[in-house]
Amino acid sequence: MARKLKLSEMPEAEISAALMQHGGDVTRAALMLGVSRTGLYAHLAAQTKAAVAVVVAAPVAAARVNVRIKEMKVPAQPVESPAPLLRAVEARREERRASREERPSPLGESGPYMGEIFGVHGTRAPRVGAPVSRRHIRVLAIGDSHFHPGLPQTMRCMALIGHHAAATRPEHIVHIGDGSDWNSVCRHTRNDTYKARVKPSIRQDLENFRENWDMLNAPMDAAGVTSSRHYTMGNHDAWLESFEDSTPELRGMATGERDSILARAGWTNTAYGEFYFLGGVGFVHVPLNLMGKPAGGATPENSIATQATHDIVFGHTHRYNACRRVKMGFANQVTVVNTGGAMPEFYVGDYAQNTQGSAMTSGVLDIDIFDGRIQGNRLVTMRELETRYGHLVP
Ligand SMILES: [Fe+2]
Numbered sequence: 430m431a432r433k434l435k436l437s438e439m440p441e442a443e444i445s446a447a448l449m450q451h452g453g454d455v456t457r458a459a460l461m462l463g464v465s466r467t468g469l470y471a472h473l474a475a476q477t478k479a480a481v482a483v484v485v486a487a488p489v490a491a492a493r494v495n496v497r498i499k500e501m502k503v504p505a506q507p508v509e510s511p512a513p514l515l516r517a518v519e520a521r522r523e524e525r526r527a528s529r530e531e532r533p534s535p536l537g538e539s540g541p542y543m544g545e546i547f548g549v550h551g552t553r554a555p556r557v558g559a560p561v562s563r564r565h566i567r568v569l570a571i572g573d574s575h576f577h578p579g580l581p582q583t584m585r586c587m588a589l590i591g592h593h594a595a596a597t598r599p600e601h602i603v604h605i606g607d608g609s610d611w612n613s614v615c616r617h618t619r620n621d622t623y624k625a626r627v628k629p630s631i632r633q634d635l636e637n638f639r640e641n642w643d644m645l646n647a648p649m650d651a652a653g654v655t656s657s658r659h660y661t662m663g664n665h666d667a668w669l670e671s672f673e674d675s676t677p678e679l680r681g682m683a684t685g686e687r688d689s690i691l692a693r694a695g696w697t698n699t700a701y702g703e704f705y706f707l708g709g710v711g712f713v714h715v716p717l718n719l720m721g722k723p724a725g726g727a728t729p730e731n732s733i734a735t736q737a738t739h740d741i742v743f744g745h746t747h748r749y750n751a752c753r754r755v756k757m758g759f760a761n762q763v764t765v766v767n768t769g770g771a772m773p774e775f776y777v778g779d780y781a782q783n784t785q786g787s788a789m790t791s792g793v794l795d796i797d798i799f800d801g802r803i804q805g806n807r808l809v810t811m812r813e814l815e816t817r818y819g820h821l822v823p
Contacts, residue, residue, distance in 0.1 A: 436464050436472050444472070456640065465823045466640075470581035561709035561801035568707055569599040569656070570794040571645075572744040572768035573607035573663060575778055578629045578637040582773040584644045585822055586811060590771060590793055591648035592818035593809065594656065597795065601707050602649075602656045604696070605744035605768050606663025606714035609638045610778065614672035614683070631683050639690045646694045648821070659705055660691055660698040663714040663745065664723065667701040704741075709801030711737075715745035728752070734765040740803045742796065744768045747781070749790035749808050764803040768794050774811045 436444075444462065451457040459469040571590055576583045594602055613631040618624050629637070649656070669683045691698055702721075704711035715723040716733050723745060724733050730752035733741060740763055749769030755762045769790030772778075777789060792810035796803060 436462075436468055439464075444469075467581050467584050470584075474579065474581065562707075562798070563800055564708075566601065566708040566798040567597075567599040568601045568603060568710075568742075568796040568798060569594055569597065570712070570742055570766075570768045570796055571602070571604040572771045572790075572793070573605065573665075573747055574609075574641070574771045575607055575665070576609040576637050576641045577612060577778075578633045579627075580773070580776070582776070584641055586771060586773055586791075586814075587641050587645035588648060588822045589811070589814040589818050591645045592821050593793065593814055595648045595652035595654055596818070598652075598654055599656050599795070602658045603705065603707070603712045603742070604658075604660045605712065605742070606661045606701070607665040607744065608641070608660065608663070609634060609665065611665050611668045614668045616668050616671060635683065635686050635690070638687065642690055642694050642696075658694070658696040659712070660696045661703070661705050661712055661714050662698060662701040664701060666714075670701075708798040710740040710742060710796075710798050710803055712742045715743050716741060730765045730767055734763050737763050737765065740764045740766075740798075740801075742766050742768060742794070742803070744770070747772070747789045749792070749794075751806060762802075766794065766796070766803055766806050769808065771811070 439462065444458070447458040447461045448455070451461065455469055455473070456466050459466040462469070569590075574583055574586065611634055612618075613629050613634040615628065618628065620628075666687070669687060673680045673682070673684055688698065699705045699713075701714060702717045704713045704716075706712070715729075716737070718724055718736075723729075726732060728750060729746065730750045731754075733743070734752045734754035743765070744767065746767060747770035748767060750767040751764065752766075753762055753764045769792060771793055772789070772791055774791045776791075781789070790808065790810075791812075792808050792814065795807045795809060797805040
């Protein structure tokens with residue numbers, strides 16, 4: 430039997446031919462070549478001399494390494510006809526119109542969102558009285574994952590998390606938002622700057638989002654996991670709404686496809702800043718203060734727990750933390766937990782190089798809820814996930 434060739438041993442012409450044959454679809458080309466998708470992405474990134482280096486499962490000595498994305502050249506993605514996607518989006522919207530999910534918004538049908546980032550204020554029905562459950566609920570909370578087409582390592586993280594969900598079978602799974610960087614529509618990088626030259630296209634961002642989402646869902650689907658799946662939009666996700674708001678001709682194109690990718694994989698979602706309640710505990714990307722700004726400071730968990738009147742799970746800062754504040758009254762207390770991030774270990778995005786560094790956390794949270802409160806939470810680090818499930822991810 431002929432020995433199977435490794436990627437490094439394969440003639441470039443053969444790899445190119447496979448990509449050409451599949452219209453640039455890396456997943457299908459990898460299948461045809463008999464290599465892993467992440468391996469092929471990494472190979473292509475190396476070929477295009479992308480200066481992306483991420484230390485995954487590196488020795489502790491590497492903990493001080495901050496990785497900066499200096500240049501991201503990503504493989505060309507095929508431009509598919511948007512028609513089937515738009516039909517799927519329209520079908521999803523019809524569903525939402527017919528269901529109680531639909532809430533009035535003067536901004537159209539992409540759903541309401543907070544005006545903090547856009548200077549536009551949506552109106553929505555107030556949510557009065559969070560449903561409280563006395564039975565034990567187990568939730569897997571996934572923090573900010575910040576996918577980027579130049580960072581294929583996030584796919585491995587998603588696969589590891591998918592295997593963790595398959596092994597632990599929580600009743601609910603919540604991704605706390607900022608699933609992708611959405612650098613294509615980055616609000617902080619003007620298109621006439623040098624930095625903007627390495628922005629991916631919206632199409633590439635969406636395709637990369639879909640591929641990462643596939644990696645997360647595949648192990649769960651294969652194991653028949655029936656957990657509810659929910660995504661709370663983050664500030665980076667809301668950049669898409671902001672972009673469409675300033676480019677009205679494209680309204681619904683990118684947000685619709687993003688929502689469609691989530692919906693097709695069985696994920697519901699709530700808008701940026703909106704609470705999603707499970708057993709009386711509110712899940713949100715980041716709680717907004719009374720001025721509509723994200724709760725901030727070095728340890729926002731403290732100020733949130735001081736002000737809030739129900740338990741909260743949030744992300745945004747990429748730093749795991751838990752805070753319990755006892756209030757006046759009988760058995761009255763509030764617990765606030767920060768999920769931390771779910772990015773590759775030691776990876777620090779360009780936007781956070783000088784502010785977050787090695788203080789970032791990488792992993793997921795197993796949370797126990799009963800009596801309307803967070804009773805326990807456990808950070809399962811990305812390294813622990815690698816130790817437990819690494820052998821299942823090629
Ligand atoms: Fe984030």
